[in-house]
Amino acid sequence: MKTCTLHFSDPTAIDEQVFAALPSNRPLLVQAYISEEPHVWISPLQQVLQRCLPQALLAGMTSYGQIEHDVIKQQGMTLFVTEFAHSYCRQALLAADADEQQIQAALKELLQDDTKVLLVHSSDLQSRHANLLSLISQIAPNVVVAGAVAQPAGAALYSCVFNQQHIHDNGFLLTSLQGQHLVARSVIKQNWFAIGKQLKVSAADDYLVQTIDDQSVVELYKHYLGAEVAHHLPAASSMFPLLFDDGDHQTTAFVIKTLEDGSALFNCKIAIGQQVRLAFANMNSLLDNSYLNQIGPFAAEQVFVFSCCVRLDLLKDSILEEIAPLSAKLPVSGVFGFGEMGMDASGRAGLFSHSMSLLFLGEQHNTLAFAVAEPEQIEPARQGFELTTKELISIYSNLTRALMQDLKESNASLMQLTLTDHLTGIANRSLLDSELRKLRQLYQRYQRPLSILLFDLDHFKKVNDTFGHLNGDKVLIAMADTLKQQVRETDIAGRWGGEEFLVICPDTPEQEAYLLAERLRQAIASLRITSHEGLIKVTTSIGVAALSGQMNVDELLRQADIHLYQAKTQGRNRVV
Known part of the structure; x- marks a missing residue:
């Protein structure tokens, strides 16, 4: 040929x-x-x-x-x-x-x-x-x-x-x-390199993208690259396009036109929920x-x-x-x-x-076969959209600030994951245990009262056997939501394990904690969870305990567990 x-x-x-x-x-x-x-x-x-x-x-x-x-x-x-x-x-x-x-x-x-x-x-x-x-x-x-x-x-x-x-x-x-x-x-x-964190398209209609991570396209460019570079849109997006990468297939999209509300028209269709990142390629x-x-x-x-x-x-x-x-x-x-x-x-x-x-x-x-030498690190002259030294410094400054903010948010999200129960979204046992030990030190030093409420859903195994484990999960989530809505701002509600929940009540004497527990018991008893198998009703037994004397955290938890057992043996759906 x-x-x-x-x-x-x-x-x-x-x-x-x-x-x-x-x-x-x-x-x-x-x-x-x-x-x-x-x-x-x-x-x-x-x-x-x-x-x-x-x-x-x-x-x-x-x-x-x-x-x-x-x-x-x-x-x-x-x-x-x-x-x-x-x-x-x-x-x-x-x-x-x-x-x-x-x-x-x-x-x-x-x-x-x-x-x-x-x-x-x-x-x-x-x-x-x-x-x-x-x-x-x-x-x-x-x-x-x-x-x-x-x-x-x-x-x-x-x-x-x-x-x-x-x-x-x-x-x-x-x-x-x-x-x-x-x-x-x-x-x-x-030869494109991703910069910044993974972002999600939050509002789009074919070629028009209104928001990414709930901020407009123009604001996104301002956040990462500064107002000076965002001012050069759409031209600036040729050097800083959006990057889509699923591991096998990498492609980019660039802005064709920006609108007054900060949205932008792109050269290809972009769907809500797509994962994107900003990208950059230097001449080298x-x-x-x-x-x-x-x-x-x-x-x-x-x-x-x-x-x-x-x-x-x-x-x-x-x-x-x-x-x-x-x-x-x-x-x-x-x-x-x-x-x-x-x-x-x-x-x-x-x-x-x-x-x-x-x-x-x-x-x-x-x-x-090819044998190509690595490129020399030189920057060819460009025409059209050009960046001044001031704009380059601004880009590095904005990018550093934005990436540090991304890192801080990522670390916060990671910390949240390690301290949150993945099913219910409330505190997990690790966080509850940590908070208990901190508050016990405050009690020891300043004699500030501390009470806890230990919950156990009554006959929860029967709920799983009758309605299935997926509906059992719905019950646990409803239980957690009720605790979040009913406890006070200073209280810490979490999942202790299985169908057991714990509420930590700082600066709360035992009698006040008992009244809170009774209110929570009534709220949970009034829950009605719908399922294809029928309406699910649940009750809970609650053990209340308060720190006293030289009691440590393990002894406090043991006391609450004893009271919870008494509530169960006395007929369930009660506070002891």
Whole structure:
């Protein structure tokens, strides 16, 4: 196989002479990428190809720019014409809103036993290609998927995909590459680093995100990066996108527009409940090509590059440093789009953003390997969105403050987990024991009274046997909720173990504690817990004890346990 590159700066230059040297008897794939108003280019191209190369398949889309081996173009139209020696192509053009039956039928035609690659060009800006990619992986898990989402181009910001007969502004153009001799490999380069804690999308509607962790998108950027950087939104989000990472699949989303209420429109759909983090990539990490050393020897004669428009915006001319290791070994043909497709770490087809998707192809099994040096730590000059020294210092200051706050909140949450009963949400035995020993020291030093109430639900085993353990858990939760609502602010209520609960009553003589216990007993007796098996009623027996003399904590608990036993033997549902 071999690929030739044709660039046109003027639509009038598209004529039959340009294509005269191309073989008319070989399978040809013509990839066309247009970074200007597309309509003036597409029709002349379609007409000439139908006359000169009717056997060729055309796969085209609007783009942000093209990679012509070691040159970047952001104007005109570039054609990459691939001639196959032993392989062939099939194609289908689907509307983005096609039903599953239509999609299944198209994929059945394209995904044959000898299909090695499925190229996907999409003009659907509503991210429905994500569902398409998942379906492809289910049907043909061994087929390599690569491609791009069309970038809106021209003054009207029109995006489309097209083949030799049709143009579609909301569709999928699927091109299968087939043949026993064809080998393919997909590699994704990302280089984004998460910063800050895990966040949850709390309010969103498709592309519009109102709040993340209950704060607006703009406030989130202010919190982590400062008001100066947030002022640069949406441009600042190209350097600091949102990161989605499930371990196998990492992708990012960037802000397209901010609204007055602090919400933001993103380049892809984001759902309520999704876990996200802010991400950052400096120039050195983006230009780190040592990832190529990890992919090992493989066969390839050509590499197709599907890269993100944001990557070109960030790197500008330095993007050639990212391409250089590839162009030193292989012919490079590429495009910058609105999103890129490839295979994630688990081998599933996926949609990415801010990334670079590489498709290595070959028909001759020549072994290829890369040996790329670690990058020098230099910071290339950037244009467009630039940070001043003052803004960089502000970012580091805000980020340090925000991360310290995140750490403090995480530690508090962890402490809460270690001291809270996971079922009921009230204090666990460890916290109760700790508080008892502290309060006993206060009693010993200042003679401040301390009483405790030890509860045991009556006939709780019968509740579990009759209504099931899940309903038994509902009873325990209702019991805990009642304690939280009824005890005083200074009291500490917790689960002592099983169906036993303990309330610590600081500065409370025994008689006052008895009155509190009686009030709690009545509240619990009035509980009615609904279940599918019927209404559940419960009662509790309570033992009351108070510190006296030189009594220690264990003796106090023993005294409460004795009184609890007496309450049980005297008929239950009472306080002793």
